[in-house]
Each structure stands twice: as C-alpha cells, then as structure tokens.
Amino acid sequence: MYQILSKILFNKEVSPTYYNMGVDCPEIASRAAPGQFIMVRVSNQLDPLLRRPFVIHRIQRANTGSDSQVEILYKVVGKGTEIMSEMKECDEIDLLGPVGNGYRIDTNIRTAVLVGGGIGVAPLLSLAERIISQCSKLKSLILLLGGKGRDDVLCVEEFERLGVEVRVATEDGRLGHRGLVVDLLLDYLESRDYSPGSSTHCFACGPDSMLKEVSKIIAEKGISCQISLESRMACALGACLGCIVRTKSGGDVYKKVCKDGPVFDSNEIIWE
Ligand SMILES: Cc1cc2nc3c(=O)[nH]c(=O)nc-3n(C[C@H](O)[C@H](O)[C@H](O)COP(=O)(O)OP(=O)(O)OC[C@H]3O[C@@H](n4cnc5c(N)ncnc54)[C@H](O)[C@@H]3O)c2cc1C
Numbered sequence: 386m387y388q389i390l391s392k393i394l395f396n397k398e399v400s401p402t403y404y405n406m407g408v409d410c411p412e413i414a415s416r417a418a419p420g421q422f423i424m425v426r427v428s429n430q431l432d433p434l435l436r437r438p439f440v441i442h443r444i445q446r447a448n449t450g451s452d453s454q455v456e457i458l459y460k461v462v463g464k465g466t467e468i469m470s471e472m473k474e475c476d477e478i479d480l481l482g483p484v485g486n487g488y489r490i491d492t493n494i495r496t497a498v499l500v501g502g503g504i505g506v507a508p509l510l511s512l513a514e515r516i517i518s519q520c521s522k523l524k525s526l527i528l529l530l531g532g533k534g535r536d537d538v539l540c541v542e543e544f545e546r547l548g549v550e551v552r553v554a555t556e557d558g559r560l561g562h563r564g565l566v567v568d569l570l571l572d573y574l575e576s577r578d579y580s581p582g583s584s585t586h587c588f589a590c591g592p593d594s595m596l597k598e599v600s601k602i603i604a605e606k607g608i609s610c611q612i613s614l615e616s617r618m619a620c621a622l623g624a625c626l627g628c629i630v631r632t633k634s635g636g637d638v639y640k641k642v643c644k645d646g647p648v649f650d651s652n653e654i655i656w657e
Contacts, residue, residue: 502591
C-alpha cells in the first residue's frame, strides 16, 4: 500500500452531483485490481480529518504502456466529497492505496453479469475491462444498471464502447425499465437457458438493500456471485473495527470490510 501525493489530471462533473477524477499515480495504478479502493485525504485541515474511501473506477495506461492513472467516480454527499468536487486540474491530492481485496476473476468465465446500483457502477468499468482482457472463453458480458432517475445512471456509453450489453432500470421510469435493477436480474435469469454450476458469474455493487436482494436471487439459482460492500469506514487499516460485517465463514464471524473485503462472496454475508 502506498501513500502518495498525486497530481489531479481532470475532475469533471459527469452528471449532476457526480464527478470523475483522474489522478496520476503509477505506484497505485500498476498494483491496483478492480474492486480495490483508495483512501483519499480531502483536506489538509483538521476537518474533515478522516480519509474517504473510493473504489478504483478505471485504471489507465500511459503512452509508455504501463498503468499510471486511476479514475475515481464519486457522488457528492457531504463535506468531503464537496471539497473534492472543487479540486482542479494540477492540484495535488493525498492518496493511500490500493486497499482491500478486489474481485476474483475466474478466467473460465463464459457469461458475466454485472449488477450496479447508482454509484455502485464505479468498480464495474475496470472489472469489465479486466474480464474482457483475461477471459478468453467469454461469450456474454452484460451490465444491469439501476438508478433513482436518469441522472443516476452513469457510464452507459463507456460500457457500450467495450461491447458490453447494457440494460437500464430507473425508479421514476424516465430511462429504461421502470422499477429496480433486481427486476432486470430476475428477468435476465428467467429468459435464458441457464444451468446451475455453469461458468456464469455475477458481480455486484450498490446499496445494501440491492445487494441483499441480488444475493437472495442468485442463491436460489446457485450462481456464484461476488458483491462489493461500501460500509462506512474510518481507518481502512483494520484497526478501528468501524466497518465490520457478519459472515458465515467458520460459523458466525465478524469480518472487516476494509481488510477482508470490500468484495465478498454473496453467500458469505449474514444480512441483518
Ligand atoms: C470501500 C468503499 C468504497 C467506496 N467507493 C465509492 C465510490 O467509488 N464512489 C462514491 O461516490 N462513494 C464511494 N464510497 C462512499 C464514500 O466513501 C462516501 O460517500 C464518502 O466517504 C462520503 O464522504 P463525505 O465527507 O462527502 O460525506 P459525510 O459528510 O461523511 O457523509 C454525508 C452523508 O453520506 C452518508 N455516507 C457516508 N459514507 C457512506 C457510505 N460508505 N455508505 C452510505 N452512506 C454514506 C452519511 O451517512 C451522511 O448521510 C465508498 C465507500 C466504501 C466504504
């Protein structure tokens, strides 16, 4: 894990209250895997004191061919993200990372189903890129994306440019299916000739309510599924125990989202 002062390459609003920040940080980019995250120090002042966690949205290559930049896709929800949204190109930002485990990618995957809710789409773009580059038997890569309204549905073009089939649901019905992303998942699983135990894998990130529902649906089908949790956390070093989650591993064991996650097998979590 590296702590570095990195140069901001861009920081642009991609949809109302959503920003994409690119930072130059070869040390982190060259070691980062989809699903891992970075702890960002948003201010030199005492408030906000704690670093804020953000998953790695994209890992980009420089002309030299080595990974040198990472992108953070974020939603402004409070003081820290407000400060981040005001940062400018060439400003310096203090980063710690990469942190956490990231998604495991089985190179025998034939069908990958990505499920994202709102800002939960953030880790799925680098994941899609990695699946495409590593899984030579891949036949189908689909993204099911949900948001409250059309402004909360991000990155559709970026996924389509990769050749990913994208299906969208919005709660207000102004884009795609009117309803929840889990409706799309149920629809998708019902509409295809699917055999349990096949090389179909599901990867999800979004609010807990969505992940809980996805885990339930997936468990009934017997598909393997990894979910990325975004519990509130303070230190990200496994010391403060602020981000513990109840799991079935070894019976009933509390794990740390920052150290043991943020990615878990969906059947491992005991939902409260
Ligand atoms: C591993 C991990 C990865 C994350 N990746 C991303 C990402 O890629 N993009 C992104 O936009 N956000 C991500 N988050 C959430 C992000 O860290 C918080 O939104 C951010 O820390 C809020 O900081 P703030 O100072 O703006 O808000 P605060 O002032 O700290 O809080 C403002 C409001 O947001 C709520 N809030 C804060 N953190 C969370 C959280 N983790 N989950 C739910 N509600 C929260 C608070 O309860 C409060 O209501 C991630 C969180 C984790 C744990």
